[in-house]
Amino acid sequence: MELINKARELVAHSEQCVQSAFQDVDAIAKHNQRKVLEAFWQEKVSAADFQGSTGYGLSDEGRDKLERIYARVFGAEAALVRPQIVSGTHALKLMLFGVLRPGDHLLFATGAPYDTLEAVVGIRPAVGSLAEWGIQHTIVSLGADGSIDVEAVLGALRDNTKVVMFQRSRGYSDRPALSVSALEQAFAAVRKRRPDVCIAVDNCYGEFVERFEPTDVGADLAAGSLIKNPGAGIASTGGYIVGKARWMEGIAAGLTAPGVGAEAGPTHSFLREFYQALFLAPHTVSQAVKSSILASHVLASLGLEVSPAWDEPRSDIIVTAKFGSRARLLAFCRAVQSSAPVDSYVRPEAAPMAGYEDDVVMAAGAFVQGGSLELSADAPMREPYIGYMQGGLTYEHAYIAIEKIAASLMLTN
Numbered sequence: 001m002e003l004i005n006k007a008r009e010l011v012a013h014s015e016q017c018v019q020s021a022f023q024d025v026d027a028i029a030k031h032n033q034r035k036v037l038e039a040f041w042q043e044k045v046s047a048a049d050f051q052g053s054t055g056y057g058l059s060d061e062g063r064d065k066l067e068r069i070y071a072r073v074f075g076a077e078a079a080l081v082r083p084q085i086v087s088g089t090h091a092l093k094l095m096l097f098g099v100l101r102p103g104d105h106l107l108f109a110t111g112a113p114y115d116t117l118e119a120v121v122g123i124r125p126a127v128g129s130l131a132e133w134g135i136q137h138t139i140v141s142l143g144a145d146g147s148i149d150v151e152a153v154l155g156a157l158r159d160n161t162k163v164v165m166f167q168r169s170r171g172y173s174d175r176p177a178l179s180v181s182a183l184e185q186a187f188a189a190v191r192k193r194r195p196d197v198c199i200a201v202d203n204c205y206g207e208f209v210e211r212f213e214p215t216d217v218g219a220d221l222a223a224g225s226l227i228k229n230p231g232a233g234i235a236s237t238g239g240y241i242v243g244k245a246r247w248m249e250g251i252a253a254g255l256t257a258p259g260v261g262a263e264a265g266p267t268h269s270f271l272r273e274f275y276q277a278l279f280l281a282p283h284t285v286s287q288a289v290k291s292s293i294l295a296s297h298v299l300a301s302l303g304l305e306v307s308p309a310w311d312e313p314r315s316d317i318i319v320t321a322k323f324g325s326r327a328r329l330l331a332f333c334r335a336v337q338s339s340a341p342v343d344s345y346v347r348p349e350a351a352p353m354a355g356y357e358d359d360v361v362m363a364a365g366a367f368v369q370g371g372s373l374e375l376s377a378d379a380p381m382r383e384p385y386i387g388y389m390q391g392g393l394t395y396e397h398a399y400i401a402i403e404k405i406a407a408s409l410m411l412t413n
Helices: 002-017 019-043 061-073 088-099 117-121 150-156 180-193 245-255 271-301 326-338 395-412
Strands: 078-082 105-108 136-139 161-167 198-202 221-225 239-243 305-307 318-322 360-363 376-380 386-390
Touching: 002 019, 002 271, 002 395, 019 061, 019 271, 061 078, 061 239, 061 271, 078 245, 088 117, 088 161, 088 198, 088 221, 088 239, 088 245, 150 180, 161 180, 180 198, 221 245, 239 245, 271 305, 271 318, 271 386, 271 395, 326 360, 326 376, 326 386, 326 395
Parallel strands: 105 136, 105 161, 161 198, 198 221
Antiparallel strands: 078 239, 221 239, 305 318, 318 386, 360 376, 376 386
16 A cells, blocks of 8 residues: 555656646647637538448548548648558558559658568568569668658669658657657758659657648658547547548559549448547547656656656657566556556466567557557567557546556566
8 A cells, every 4th residue: 555655646746747748738739629620610510421321432421521621630632531441550551552663662761660561561571562562662760869860861862762751650669759840851851852752651649749740741641540649549440641632542542443542432330430539639639648748757757768758849649668677568568457447457468469570568458459549558578678658548547547557666676
């Protein structure tokens, strides 16, 4: 009981210390909520738009209106928002295959891509990869401080470079998320040197964390998952791609079929949850960001190296901590799991997982399987044993979970 009381005192103290950061988060949430509402107003959303379609999904006005709303919110010309897109990796695969053709070159401007994209690209051999289609790739490492090495990116451009790819979030790497401002500067440099290339962004975990999205500031394309930020914990599947119409046409053809494109795609009963999720997303993301700020302060107070620090600007919903040992990392994940509303009694263990090179431990008692806007933690089992925590549909849930995390880590000291 004494340990629990100490943990509660620590979390309560941390909450008082981070109030200035919370005020900034609230201001961003208001800005983004206004942006979403104005898009709903401009498109005249009505209850009839939630009906959905079956079969081919032709003439689905509710789907088409939702996609116009996404385009407005993300500062893009066109959008695909579909339940047929099953994950962020799937959305990114569609985006890349929709633009790239045999003989083209793909340039990664922000270091190695997220683990699950390695098979898509062919970094790890896999059936159906870009490499099988004769598409080459180059990876440009980030600078020592985690910033984009713009000069190196420009130097890696080739005559056949078709796509320059940026990953906004940190993924499973030990580097900070990239701000929209930093991305904007890199986009401008690439555009000046090669106005013909397609600038594409993996936007997972970053939506609504800042006032602007990458497509507001020069990206041609951005993609993500509806079981992350824009799904607000309500969307039970789906993904989105937004961007310039010239590129979106090929992507839509890859989703359905050439000559069919965006005209087909049934929405069944998903439209109501997709609309409501987008409406709630600015607020729900703000809850997750506040949760990450509090976690950063508490974990740092316990002597862990965290990123970002509580008072650093956020560009995604993830906070990382270096635990230094397998045992402490597992203790952290188990504390997160035991705090969940679903499957709180389950004990996470590290195990092989499709798409990942290392064993992975995942803690996620979620209402939506894999829904990482819900409070969750995961990590590849490799040194220095970095744990990745994200989400929190409500700040109150995260607060209670962080109390349990603190008590668990105090016990393992």
